[in-house]
Amino acid sequence: MSRIGNKVVELPAGVSFEQNAGVVTVKGPKGELSRALSSDITIEQDGTTVTFTRPNDTKEMKTIHGTTRALFNNMVEGVSAGFSKKLQMIGVGYRAQLQGKKLVLSVGKSHPDEVEAPEGITFEVNNNTEITVSGISKEVVGETAAYIRSLRSPEPYKGKGIRYEGEYVRRKEGKTGK
Missing domain, CATH: 3.90.930.12 (Ribosomal protein L6)
Structure with a gap:
């Protein structure tokens, strides 16, 4: 059953x-x-x-x-009640800004990445490194948060990148690790 x-x-x-x-x-x-x-x-x-x-x-x-x-x-x-996902940006110089409904991300590339909010989705930026994606559709909130995370996924050596709040990033030891 x-x-x-x-x-x-x-x-x-x-x-x-x-x-x-x-x-x-x-x-x-x-x-x-x-x-x-x-x-x-x-x-x-x-x-x-x-x-x-x-x-x-x-x-x-x-x-x-x-x-x-x-x-x-x-x-x-x-x-x-609505749904929301929180993202954290970890890295030197990584920051997010809101320009109207558009989210502008500086994540170590030569150009800033711009993300348009889909219909029914709102972005909030807290202290330049925390992003909250919220809306009424769980599916669209999850897809939008996953797209933002994919712009700079956490890398395994220093852990820099965009990650979900509370996400654990497994780290590698590097060349000198034993």
């Missing part, structure tokens, strides 16, 4: 959803998200709780059951 799919999703105050032809739209205080979910899984609302049921117990249905419930839960959480 899918343990994730069997969990009930609680709708917070101010959050509602509707489904039309396989497309589920969730509305809340932070915005609105729409996504095409599997039409094989039935979604039932009872007051403030939403349950998901599958037609049979095949392996494919079990995986779709859990995935559908997880996607729906992320949509509900996004429109009610």
Whole structure:
């Protein structure tokens, strides 16, 4: 049995959803998200709780059951509270600046890198070396943070680069290490 799919999703105050032809739209205080979910899984609302049921117990249905419930839960959480990822820049001269909705990064290249904020994403820069990416879609927040990190991934010798907050970078010893 899918343990994730069997969990009930609680709708917070101010959050509602509707489904039309396989497309589920969730509305809340932070915005609105729409996504095409599997039409094989039935979604039932009872007051403030939403349950998901599958037609049979095949392996494919079990995986779709859990995935559908997880996607729906992320949509509900996004429109009610939102998501954010924090990035740290470690290195001499590395800094970030905001120019309108554009994030300008100086990460040891001959030119600054500019990152445009996708729709629904906001950037915050704290003390020039900490970046916060926030928005209502967990998927877009994660993709944007991963793209920013890819501009200068942490290198294994000194650990310089852009990393997620709390990320551990395994260091190499170098030529003289034993």
